[in-house]
Amino acid sequence: MELLRFATAGSVDDGKSTLIGRLLYDTKSIFEDQLESIERTSRDRGDEQTNLALLTDGLRAEREQGITIDVAYRYFATPKRKFIIADTPGHIQYTRNMVTGASTANLALILVDARQGIVEQSRRHAFIASLLRVPHLVLCVNKMDLVDYDEAVFDRIRNEFRQFATKLDIGDLTFVPISALMGDNVVHRSANMPWYDGTSLLHHLEEVHIASDRNLIDARFPVQYVIRPQHQTNRELHDYRGYAGQVGGGVFKPGDDVVVLPSGMATRIESIDTADGPVNEAFPPMSVTIRLTDDVDVSRGDMICRPHNQPRVTQDVEAMVCWLSEQPLSVRGMYAVKHTTRNVRAQVRDLDYRIDVNTLHRDETADSLSLNEIGRVKLRTTQPLFVDEYRRNRITGSFLLIDESTGATVGAGMAL
């Protein structure tokens, strides 16, 4: 059974909670005691309907203020796949939350209200999904029951969104007309929309092809930890030296010629070990331990790759950065950088522009980024990084900016 992670974006008004509630309910993923508990709370608060958002809006402040503070993770499974939903709130801290949820998502699900059509928020969500390179995007046109299941309404919204999407970099775009409340096209195909020839939303989630979303071409292995058993009695283990990590791209096999960065030393893969024994190949996101034929000096933060396919080794990084902190990004500011397993420091040399997430307008006069703003920056790092373009590899192209005094994560970076 495969694992699919998807991010949902939208607000309560779009019927997002109802949709998630229906997915969970119809796949029998809500338990009786959970349902009883939220029914009781809904009644106590005077809500007319059971508020499914209460399933995870469990923090005191969230219930008191009726808002969602943070990304909530929900889980469900069908016989075909296991799903992790990163449910990102639509109003407060929307960019920060959606960027977080989208960073690990295979698929983004955007809801629009059939009566409203494409609104500013829908465009913003689509832009963030494309910026974060979420491979699959699904636009759910919800509340079709309120527009008499009219094909013309669906077509108009689809065409308008398609036109907007040409300005973005979206790989796979799917449209589904649904009514989350009535259940049309959510789990089962609806008899109310015979003109729709696609599949139900759940069927799409179960079948969408995600195996090719990973980069299986550019072999990248960021060394995370050196395993040295230092066994006194077992001679074989005494000499054991393995490089543990999670494959960041490509396929590694024993016997492969490899190069270790930054030293540039050429060697060969002796074996690829796991606790269950050696394996014939390793690919993302496997966590394995690589042993090399030669006794070369390798430590955490180094990268194993193939001689004729190497990442850029550079101290100058251009990137799109989403700002996550109340304290604005300042040009010339120093930050700690976490990139793959490598920790360096970096200075912001320049802010090329700030992008308006609603209009995509680029403001080249901007000199700082505030919370939830996105811009293109030039960084100079204290040590070289081994970087790929984020659009080519989400693992070796992404990094965090960290405030050195508070330790807070303040920026999410995507290398260009």
Next chain:
Amino acid sequence: MTAQTYELSHLQALEAESIHIFREVAAEFERPVLLFSGGKDSVIMLHLAVKAFAPARIPFPVMHIDTGHNFQEVLDFRDRTVERLGVRLVVGSVEESIAKGRVRERPDGIRNPLQTVTLLDAIQDNGFDAVFGGARRDEEKARAKERVFSFRDEFGQWDPKNQRPELWNLYNGRHHKGEHIRVFPLSNWTELDVWQYLAAENIELPPIYFAHEREVFRRDGMWLSVGPHNTPREGEEVVTLKVRFRTVGDAPITGAVESTAASYEDIVAEIAATRLTERGATRADDRLTEAAMEDRKKEGYF
């Protein structure tokens, strides 16, 4: 995994993610520790830690916050496991905390909430800077918002409104001296994943997780086990039933469920069909108030 398509099953993907988290902590922290009670989630944690560092030994000790209210079978299992793996066991004793006057016994005798003081004392005394816990986001609604790397201030407090955003597979473990990070490698696992994985890996568990005959009595809608720490009150009738435990915690408040599931296969089938969450079914401590878990977590609970 299949060679042609390079696909991992959901259990393999979850395992790979958890192993990555274990290694990240071992690489970036000075004094990590793994909370190990002998309960099923902590057993999986230890199993994953073994896998993450094989063939070397686990490069950190394990710690049990002992309420003194234990199931003997679980204590025996704990000691046997620690011995087999050659890891160091640190025990933080709630009984000792009570004797020292650090905490006072509650009138109801429930010691689960008292563990927080013992835990924080043990973290401070040993200078631990990262503490692995087996909590999962599907367990409880306050935990649904928890990070994999969860920052705790010098008082061990969790501030749910001010958490670090967590992106990609990049974890920020920055902290100052005296502060620490709680690490939850099983964040994305569900109860069903846990049981499927236990079964797939054939991992040994304390026997009380499997159906067995036991003397129990009914209290607060749960079957509680008769034992040294659990005496039935007047009017509570003792019966012998075939039961098993879905969770194992402080004995006086951990309920058993009626079950005939004696093997992993049976349990996976039973969990897949169950209509109650494991905490709803078996943990009285979470029923105290709507936000019981959030309040305890803010104070530094697991």
